[in-house]
Amino acid sequence: MPTVVLHQWERSPFCGKVRKVLRHKRIDFSVVNYNGVLGRQATRLSPAGQLPVVDFDGERVQDSSEIVIFLERRVPEFPVVPPKPDHRAHALLLEDWADESLYWYLMASLLMGDASALAEHINMLCSGRLAWERIPVGFVVRRMYKQKLKAQGLGRLSPSCVQNRLCAHFGLLETLLKEGPWLVGESKSIADIAVSAQIDGMMRISPTSSRVLEYPHLTEWLARCA
Numbered sequence: 001m002p003t004v005v006l007h008q009w010e011r012s013p014f015c016g017k018v019r020k021v022l023r024h025k026r027i028d029f030s031v032v033n034y035n036g037v038l039g040r041q042a043t044r045l046s047p048a049g050q051l052p053v054v055d056f057d058g059e060r061v062q063d064s065s066e067i068v069i070f071l072e073r074r075v076p077e078f079p080v081v082p083p084k085p086d087h088r089a090h091a092l093l094l095e096d097w098a099d100e101s102l103y104w105y106l107m108a109s110l111l112m113g114d115a116s117a118l119a120e121h122i123n124m125l126c127s128g129r130l131a132w133e134r135i136p137v138g139f140v141v142r143r144m145y146k147q148k149l150k151a152q153g154l155g156r157l158s159p160s161c162v163q164n165r166l167c168a169h170f171g172l173l174e175t176l177l178k179e180g181p182w183l184v185g186e187s188k189s190i191a192d193i194a195v196s197a198q199i200d201g202m203m204r205i206s207p208t209s210s211r212v213l214e215y216p217h218l219t220e221w222l223a224r225c226a
């Protein structure tokens with residue numbers, strides 16, 4: 001069995017995505033958390049300075065999508081990338097949509113939703129660390145999320161407009177899931193894993209979580225993807 005270490009923030013949807021893939025592929029792994037002020041060390045693990053980063057038998061890979069492709073090559077059992085070319089294309093496009101678009105709706109929900117959700121998120125980012133670390137981490141996280149969301153564009157819209165757009169996406173997913181149990185093909189794929197990893201984060205945020213529950217197929221699928 002390979003030695004696999006996931007460097008993570010437990011609350012990062014990209015780290016959640018990699019955990020789901022590792023579990024799906026029955027790969028044993030350990031985690032190193034970068035909570036509180038340890039977060040600064042995470043930026044030194046890879047050129048992009050982001051998490052997740054995986055060490056696989058001493059080989060380091062960064063970026064959740066790169067990690068998935070790497071794991072598929074090293075551990076082909078229980079594949080998450082469909083073999084059929086059209087399914088594969090569909091799944092990889094949905095993965096990219098989840099990472100590059102849906103992710104920002106999670107960020108927006110955190111900033112624009114119930115204020116206690118962001119406070120709880122910051123508490124989790126500092127879990128197991130000294131109490132004072134919540135102050136600098138909270139300051140940096142609030143400022144960074146606001147700046148990034150404004151630059152991306154969603155941060156310039158009203159909360160209701162963002163919610164409406166997000167619900168339109170939930171409606172599209174509901175339409176796909178009425179056709180079958182998985183987003184692409186006959187079995188769970190990277191599309192289900194990447195999209196559900198983002199929506200898992202939204203389920204902790206009020207009122208976004210109650211909006212998700214309005215879509216029965218989406219809600220059942222989310223439980224299947226846990």
Ligand SMILES: N[C@@H](CCC(=O)N[C@@H](CS)C(=O)NCC(=O)O)C(=O)O
Pocket residue numbers: 009012013014049050051052062063064065099
């Ligand atoms: N494309 C990257 C995105 C990873 C990402 O954005 N990670 C966030 C945590 S959710 C991060 O490291 N943020 C710190 C930063 O951007 O400085 C992936 O798929 O792994």
